[in-house]
Amino acid sequence: MNIDGKAVLITGGSRGIGRAAAQAFLEAGARVAINGRTQDSVARAIEAMGGGSRLVAAPGDVATAAGCEAAVAAALAAHGGLDVLVNSAGVFERRPIAESDEAFWDSMMDINVKGTYFCSRAALPALEESGAGSIVNLASIAGLEGYAGVTAYCASKGAIVNLTRAMAIELAPAVRVNCVCPGVIDTDMARLGFSEDGTPRADLDDQAEFHPMKRVGTAEEVAKAILYLASPDAGFITGAALPIDGGVTAGGH
Ligand SMILES: NC(=O)c1ccc[n+]([C@@H]2O[C@H](COP(=O)([O-])OP(=O)(O)OC[C@H]3O[C@@H](n4cnc5c(N)ncnc54)[C@H](O)[C@@H]3O)[C@@H](O)[C@H]2O)c1
Structure with missing residues (x-):
């Protein structure tokens, strides 16, 4: 790559x-x-991860614009x-609508959507200056x-899919924007x-069944796709939402 x-x-x-993406x-x-x-x-x-001069810290709570700006800075x-x-920062929680409150909704949206938006905004000047700037967002099959x-x-994940498309249009041709699902x-x-x-569960065997590939995926498999989309090898790909889902969103269920 x-x-x-x-x-x-x-x-x-x-x-x-x-972390798998960082390693890749x-x-x-x-x-x-x-x-x-x-x-x-x-x-x-x-x-x-073993440290080294090419790996540095950029802490910050992405649920706030200030946290996003601190991380980018x-x-x-x-x-x-x-x-x-x-x-890639995100949270997932199963909760029926009837049991959801405002704090739950806000936290889901703040971390998953607002974080993606404001980290991108904070990074934008530098990405534009790069000459080959690229953003890869983590959506989900739950966004499709x-x-x-x-x-x-x-x-929240549906918002990320369409935010990706709108950003891709607005930021082309300087910065490519894609998401994985x-x-x-x-x-x-x-x-x-x-x-x-x-x-934490010992295994995810019951989640394997609804994937046509009859298994769940690995973080490394997603990381490889992120690396590809971020690289100049994907220079003509922008606004894409790439399923990495063992066939789930291909249909048949
Ligand atoms: N694991 C899956 O099955 C799956 C499927 C589809 C999409 N995704 C998406 O992929 C992304 C990564 O998921 P994962 O499985 O690696 O989850 P994970 O929980 O293992 O890692 C999520 C990371 O986000 C960080 N994070 C959470 N809130 C944060 C905040 N406010 N500020 C800064 N960092 C914060 C956590 O500390 C953690 O490092 C998420 O956006 C998730 O929604 C995951």
């Missing part, structure tokens, strides 16, 4: 898909800043510019289809989100 030396910021990069970008020769809500969570992730301070932004019990999450991916989010008792 033609990404050597590029400067990358990954929100939610301390865990799960974001590092292996491809990029310089990576990882964001997480707190300084501590990011420092722990950097240590676990830290990445810029370390790398002196920015070529790629991956908006409706699922019972996760209405607020579906609304994963099915169930084996991360802490899925193991906790599909838990019935609040403790």
Whole structure:
């Protein structure tokens, strides 16, 4: 992948898909800043990933515009510019409409949608200056289809799909904007989100069945697609919503 030396910021990069993406970008020769809500969570992730001069911290709570700006400022301070932004920070919770309150809705929208929007806005001048700026957002199959019990999450991910398209139009040709739409991916989010008792599940076997490929996906599989979409190899792709879902949204169910 033609990404050597590029400067990358990954929100939610301390865990799960974001962390797998950070690893993939590092292996491809990029310089990576990882964001997480707190300084501590990011420092722990950097240590676990083995550190090194190409991996730096960019903490900040993406639920606020100020947190987004802090994360982008830290990445810029370390790398002196920015070529790629991956908006992977997100939350998932199953909750029926009748049991949802305003705080639940606001938190889902603030982290998933507002975070994506304001991190992109903060990164925009640097991405425009890059000459090959690229944003990859984390949507979901829940942004392409409706699922019972996760209405607020579906609304937030549907917003990310269309925000991606609108941003792609507004920012072309300077900055490409795409999103990936994963099915169930084996991360802490899925193991906790599909838990019935609040403790992480030992496996996601029952989630495998509704994917035509009869398994859940891995964070590394999503990371490879993110890396491709961010790279100049995908130079004619913008405004796309790429399912990485083992066939779920192809139909047949
Ligand atoms: N795992 C799945 O099955 C799946 C499927 C489709 C889409 N996604 C999406 O992919 C993205 C990554 O999911 P994941 O499975 O890696 O989840 P995860 O819970 O393992 O990781 C999410 C990361 O986001 C960070 N984060 C959460 N709130 C934040 C905030 N306010 N500020 C900064 N960072 C914050 C967390 O600290 C964590 O590092 C999310 O947007 C998620 O909605 C995941």
